[in-house]
Amino acid sequence: MSTPETLSVLIADDEPLVRAGLRALLDRQPDLTVVGEAADGAEVLDRIVATQPDVVLMDVRMPGTDGITATRQVLATLAAPPKILVITTFDNDDYVHEALLAGANGFLLKRARKEEIAHAIRTVAAGESLLFPGAVRRLLAARPPAPATRVTSSLTRRETEVLRLIAAGLSNPDIAAELFISLETVKTHVGNIFTKLDAANRAQAVVIAYESGLVTPGEAR
Structure with a gap:
């Protein structure tokens, strides 16, 4: 659980070295604190309930339960879910598109600089800005044209x-x-x-x- 001055983060990634690197990076930020880790998407919901993070860094590709399935479980189960930031190796990853449709708040490349990672966590936690809109545009531009899946005609x-x-x-x-x-x-x-x-x-x-x-x-x- 975070204090008013800090944001708490849960790291979900199947690679121990990635989790350790992210923890070391985030723990050096004065306003961020890592409250837990999960090695598989199947562990995420229980770890969220136990640690009450503000933001989950969710690996989108995990060999067991992937980040898409875990995101859907979290959003369907919890009345007040944390913000979910999926992390991926490739910015044109179809898994990322599916994760965003499932309700993830944004995505981040694993090769991002430490400043970008910290900024991304703060941005999705605030919830009043779209994270990296240029990256979102590139992700969607790389996808083949598809028929409309949602109706926007009801908007004023x-x-x-x-x-x-x-x-x-x-x-x-x-x-x-x-x-x-x-x-x-x-x-x-x-x-x-x-x-x-x-x-x-x-x-x-x-x-x-x-x-x-x-x-x-x-x-x-």
């Missing part, structure tokens, strides 16, 4: 504007400034978007927006 004009700005990487305060509306109004629109798209978070809403054709990977603001 303003909600559509807000969703496009989320996909461009703007935070809630940035969106408020861009559209000349209050931060509380932005939060209301974001909540309505999540409800209408049945999205768990910003990353999932953006994937739905791309797959519906509302936003295209090469689209500029």
Whole structure:
């Protein structure tokens, strides 16, 4: 469990050296603390219940229960789940796409610099910015065109504007400034978007927006 000044992290990865490296890196950050580890996706839910982390670093590919299945289990079981940040070797990994659709809050490459890893944890914990929007665009651009899987027609004009700005990487305060509306109004629109798209978070809403054709990977603001 974290204090108001720190974020607690659970590391889920089947490679002991990766877990040790991530723990050493995160424990050097004054505002981050590692509260537990899991060597398989099957262990994640029990470890979350035991340690109450704010963020889970979830290896997307594990030989037993993979990160996608573990993410689905966590989100389906817990009323207040932690934020889930999947980690992967390749940024065009189909597993990452499935993990984002399952409800993961973002993804991170294992080769990322220590500053990027710490920034990613802080970003998904705050929940008001899309993590690495350029990486999300590249991930979706690398996928073959697919028929729409979700309907965005229920969104109002303003909600559509807000969703496009989320996909461009703007935070809630940035969106408020861009559209000349209050931060509380932005939060209301974001909540309505999540409800209408049945999205768990910003990353999932953006994937739905791309797959519906509302936003295209090469689209500029």
